[in-house]
Amino acid sequence: MVRVALILVSVVVLLLAVLWGYQRQLIYLPDTTAVTTSVGRDVELETSDGLRLGAWLVPGQQPARDVAVLVANGNGGNRAGRAPLARALSAQGLTVLLFDYRGYGGNEGSPSERGLARDVRAAQQYLVDSGVPADRIVYFGESLGAAVVTELATSEAPAGLVLRSPFVDLASVGQVHYPFLPVRLLLRDKFPLAEHLAAVKAPVSVVYGSDDSVVPSDQSRKVAEAAPTLKDVVEIPGADHNDAALVHGPEVVAAVVRLVEQL
Template identity: 35%
Template sequence: MSKFLIVIAALVAALYLAAFAALAFAQRSFVFQPGGEVLPPAIAGAEVVKLRTEDGETLIAWHVAPAPGRPLLLYFHGNGGNLTLQTELLRALVAGGNGLMAVEYRGYPGSTGSPSEQGLLLDAEAAYAKVLALGTAPERIVVVGQSLGSGVAVALAARHSVGALVLDSPFTSALAVASRLYGMFPVRWVMLDPFPSDERIAKVKVPLLVVHGTADGVIPFAFGKSLYDLANQPKTFMPVEGAGHLSLGYVLPEVRAWIDGAMAR
């Protein structure tokens, strides 16, 4: 091999390693993208409550007490923005008397700390404990997770007694999504927050609803279907034809009806 080709090969290798190192160093800025301002919840009956996590962080959460006989939705949003961006969806979900505990993750507006997989799982633990302390029985809790929040929701439902689980645009794992996006790099070696829902879903023993848009360009439809296939019965898969990422809002009447049916069991 000529010296010129050796130099070119060395340069390409150096650029590849530099790009891989930059990706590894900045990965959490891709996974977690907090933003926006802290605003009061514009939802009837909602109040802001403070949660204290096991490792000492303070979180804000939006709470709506359920009407008699109605379940409480324990809600985990996706990786971007904050709870305020979910106001319209959350308002629709609590229509009819459903309760709500919507958690603002650590490091997101209004909450202390820095986000990580382990941290978000502790945030979920704090929210679950608060729901129980406020008087909702475990079997009346419906855990709802969107996108990144699906990883938090699956982990919580795998560890604790709940009534049902609803996932919107879920993945098999965050590692699988990253591997698809950055397939030229061995991301498995450096991934800090893999969120392995595919390994956890077998421990979920309650009714499951998976909603996924067929045109999702962020977490492809096949990821949600694969996770659904791994899950235990009873389960329902609800494809939303032509919808992109986060499709729960397109099928709210059907989702509310499914929740009512799951709670009636």
């Protein structure tokens, strides 16, 4: 009996060790293919640790609103999948910066919480260096990207913050999908979105789908409750996490425009 118990303990320890070592492969799901088609102008970002990241700068159509939207992607794909969002925002007179994190879209490096924080800062700095005032930049974060831009907002204040399908923190989502694991203890990357949001003074809009199977809608509602300067909450009925209505649909675009019109 003791031997059986030892074997079971060894198996559990081995499983937890594997999960510890390979967890980032479960969190980050990049399309590593180099992006060849272009929306707008191809630009390059340089991170503080010397990586060069591919990006697109999409100018706003006339009449321009003199506001730029920095888009931080979720954990999957690459910037090509966000092209419809960029086109829709551009049609509303908004300049849009789409970029890929390290390890995505043909970029060098491997994604991590600290790495993505460096990457989004490079994107924000590019816009500022290009002549866009920091107080005329709206951060748009999609799912994991919502946590990325919220952390950025704690040090580089935006004009406003639009959080699409945000979660309270990464462990809260992980526990939903892996209820049999001690997710909070295992995670190396925390992404404490709600905690960071408490320190953000910029106006905030939260958009989520009622049928989101990746980030449950109650998570996004809790994020809205944590926002000190909440301006708008938009629930898209029947929308799942990757449905077009939630990725680049008219209600998402309208939420961004409403926030911009309040600036």
